[in-house]
Amino acid sequence: MPFWKSPAFIIGAQLLFSASDLIGRWAMKSQGFKLASFFTWWFLVYTVIRQVAVFGQLYIYSSMELGRSAAFFGAGSIIIANTLGFFLLKESLTVPAYVGVSLAICAFLALAILPGGLKA
Numbered sequence: 001m002p003f004w005k006s007p008a009f010i011i012g013a014q015l016l017f018s019a020s021d022l023i024g025r026w027a028m029k030s031q032g033f034k035l036a037s038f039f040t041w042w043f044l045v046y047t048v049i050r051q052v053a054v055f056g057q058l059y060i061y062s063s064m065e066l067g068r069s070a071a072f073f074g075a076g077s078i079i080i081a082n083t084l085g086f087f088l089l090k091e092s093l094t095v096p097a098y099v100g101v102s103l104a105i106c107a108f109l110a111l112a113i114l115p116g117g118l119k120a
Helices: 007-031 035-039 041-063 066-087 095-113
Strands: none
Touching: 007 035, 007 041, 007 066, 035 041, 041 066, 066 095
16 A cells, blocks of 8 residues: 555644644634634735645545544544643543543544445
């Protein structure tokens, strides 16, 4: 399997999305959601990172099954967002919320990894 079609490439594209999400969350929290916030250095960095991630995602969507790749993106997004939130932003969820997050990750991974599906 070439790197471009590997789970590592999917994770890399999702990491770029999550990095831009982290930048946007930090900037919006510190500067507020106002028009002037969108004419600053952080928004340019956010936009460039996001655009590179979009190119990666579009390549993946064009060369792999849509459902499986979208499921990988979903699981990756949840894992990365919760990890960044916990370690970098010092955010903590309740135990039931982490159980729900774990179930969501398992559901996405089942869609992405299990062979076949329902046959008509």
